[in-house]
Amino acid sequence: MKKVLVLAEVRDGQLRNVSLEALTAAQALAEGGEIVAGVFGADAATHAVTLGQHGASTVYTADHTALAQYTPDAYVQALTQLIELASPDAVVLGHTAIGRDIAPRVAARLGFGLVSDVTGVEAGPVFIRPIYAGKATQTRKFVDGTTFITIRPNNIAIGAADPSKTAVVVPVELEIKDLRTIVKEVVRKTSGKVDLSEAKVVISGGRGVKSADGFQPLYDLAEVLGAAVGASRGACDADYCDYSMQIGQTGKVVTPDLYIACGISGAIQHLAGMSSSKVIVAINKDPEAPIFQVADYGIVGDLFEVLPLLTAEFKKVLV
Template sequence: MSETYLVFAEHRGGKLRQVTLEALQAAAVAADDGGVRIAAVLIGHNAGALAEALAGYPVSDIHVIEDASLEHYNPEAYLHALAELCGAVRPVAVFLGHTALGRDLAPALAARLKAGQLSDVIAVERSGDETVFTRPLYAGKAFEKKVFRGTPWIVTVRPNNIPPAAVGGLATANVAKHDYTAPSSLRTIVKDVVRQTSGKVDLTEAKIVVSGGRGVKSSDGFKPLEELAELLGGAVGASRGACDAGYCDYALQIGQTGKVVTPEIYIACGISGAIQHLAGMSQSRIIIAINKDPEAPIFKVADYGIVGDLFEVVPLLTEEFRKALA
């Protein structure tokens, strides 16, 4: 009987999240065409509607756990549903996105399955008969390579680091629906979720991020950044200093105690570059810094630096990009 790698297919707003496709690719690399079946699991209310979209990718089996009580993420309920499926499927490995949901669910699942866990993986490669996982340490100052010595594995994949799986699924992908019964030990019930978002693009998955620090001076100071981000199809982020000052919501915070982002382009506006902030964005492909202080630490990690007032520079950039895109 062939082994199975299970991918937790995270979705939001009726669409698969980008990190789900990246987790599928990580599983495919780990499988190395060695006869391993790659399966995916969809959990949620009306989750089955996404099975067809998921079938367009290289998966052999799609498991759907659908129930009205699973409409909103509940740690206990989702853990119970996923653990029950793992008991039936017995996967050798489970891959999840290193998102707020994945970070919450993965360690609990690892404890339930008595499995080894690796978090925040940014690369997967094969070396002989082993699968080697790379993850950052010390806020990205160093990297370690790890291999599992036993099974099962639990792996979370950092968004925007592993290429997404390409379309080209198996015509014979099996879709199996599973019944869900809430456990009697369930202590919490999520009635509703109030979301405060930074825009149309998810911050952790955005290819372009425009971030503001204390230099934006007020909540209105974020408006030029929001305009630039919207024009480029990106997301708006912030330093802890800007959040602490009340200029924006903490949902936008990037850094050691906030979100970790690895976009193609990171534009830091009025951000000094404290080590805590660098921990959340230093792995960005291209870093552009805009700051009035030529001695600001952010310039040491920036690929391109602009010494100037962000309220003059950002509108000029927006105008030039608008002309170029037109």
């Protein structure tokens, strides 16, 4: 039996879904042992109930002014001290912007092993992760030492909450010093109301949208489906949208239940960011577009004609 520490991530006061996925992965790693969680920020204690219902027996909370916004210096110090306090056999984080940044820093500092971008955990434990832009999968296992894992969002099913379970809240005092950076203001550029990396439905546009205004039909459909809107690099390079919306090898990696590609040809760099989606629907005027080779369903047609029809039909069913 092992002790597993999960660093829960909070955005805009809300606990991110990937933190609950990390708790599910932690149960496989713990092998019947103890699961503890850590949360940073002023409202950290408010998430203890949810974390407890999903398997954490103890929740360490750290309220420090330097942790109000993410900075590598502050979070590296905080997580290092938390690990020294909890003495876990494994540490699990989400493979988010924060997780990708902090995990290798702390793992290197403490001499831990690290497996990143994990999409599955099997008995052993054995970790499954995609390689070669998603064309193949790799299985990895640690023979000895502390394990550091980052979990790709939307790949590990969240376990059912157990209302009978509660977590012990332990406030901890952390020493944060010698910071090289201080966040004075956060200006967000988002793709919509839904977090792109955790969205269950993603509607993405490419050069075929033709302009910034061409994204409006995508937003209309997204509003009906409760979806996030993304883009190919081509659309971003053409200045149709912000790069925060980019999906692909040099952008975000998404794994939604439904991915609708609109006016996207299907370059390998884009496929690397969305090919693991459970269901892919492609809309393109070119019947020879490479995107159709990976799509489960394809519509050969003008997206400006197809999307309004889809939106109208979905409104009849969902609204």
